[in-house]
Amino acid sequence: MTEAADLTALAPRGVTLLGCGKMGGAMLEGWLASGLPPASVTVLDPNPSDRLKALAGEGLKLNPERLGEADVCILAVKPQMMGEAAPKVAGLAAGGTLYVSIAAGTPISAFERLFGEGAAIVRAMPNTPAAVGRGITALIGNARVSEAQMEAAETLLAAVGETVRLEDESQMDAVTALSGSGPAYVFHLIEAMEAAGVAAGLPQDLAARLARVTVQGAGELARLSPEDPAQLRVNVTSPGGTTAAALSVLMAEGEGLTELATRAVAAAAARSRELAG
CATH class of the missing domain: 1.10.3730.10 (ProC C-terminal domain-like)
Incomplete structure (x- = not known):
């Protein structure tokens, strides 16, 4: 697990989580268990669970009318919902937010069209053992992702298991087939x-x-x-x-x-x- 200080330091402006289903929820619990304060997290979810509502009472920002800045935005909605949900966080790109997508089958180019070619985007493929902290996630970033941002993405995803970097996005289909499925x-x-x-x-x-x-x-x-x-x-x-x-x-x-x-x-x-x- 990632140390609490690391999580706080890597995202001083906080983390925005778009979608908080099983995988998003597993990541959120991993971050909190690793010491990230609820107040550092913003969650956008149309059907928030009782757990999210309780965390809102501890400072977590749940479905705010206006988004603040964020160092990282995790895109955790289903691929078929991405076209409708992603525009809600498109404005973060202007502030240098790193986008990390865990949407299966959705290439980086699709997010570059949504957020602009200047956006820093990491495509990630986790798997369901993340729910018990034993997942493994493969990552690949576009040319706009700095080494520090890549390390930030790895740190956040390491809260629910191991991480590996890919050499090329073309490897993601095989990763999806092997560890994702x-x-x-x-x-x-x-x-x-x-x-x-x-x-x-x-x-x-x-x-x-x-x-x-x-x-x-x-x-x-x-x-x-x-x-x-x-x-x-x-x-x-x-x-x-x-x-x-x-x-x-x-x-x-x-x-x-x-x-x-x-x-x-x-x-x-x-x-x-x-x-x-």
Whole structure:
């Protein structure tokens, strides 16, 4: 997590959050937990939650009639709503505000048309584990983004997980397909393991618990271990044993899990490119 002093220093004029749904809300909670005062945040949301209303009582600026200055404006509304919502914060560009978009499938060029070619814009792709502080966000900025602004964007997004920089915006479709959509693949894996356990004779509640905790534990082991996933797989696979029998199916040439995952990620990346127009 980012230290409180860093968050306050990086945005002395405050942060404006356009949209406060699940992802925007997760970021807001991360900032507050890291020490950013509610009074440093302005939220524009047409249907504010009870939590936002409570924070307004602590100084958070909720749907003000007139926007003040901001160092950073996070664009956290759905892509299909961006055309209607973005003009509400377009005036911030004149004050040098950095815009950070987390709208999937929306290229930087679209925001340059909305805010002007002189606007500093970072495109980011977080994922849903941000809700528990374990997300990962990929970022890329346009030519107007300074190194200090890029670091500010990383600091804000690091409040909900890890961050990585991309070399080129063209990589964003693959990022969207891998880490952006990736949690859904893991959730489906848990579903599949649960169903397989039931088919093998386990009660559903037991199969569900075993599948969920196994995936959770394996993920944590992969995160903390100095060994790569291939070696971790080898470590748990005894020659001729039960794991080897299962892997002979999952790693079957031409039809195994790697080929299936490759096709799935390719399909998601292709759809991301379609959405970007």
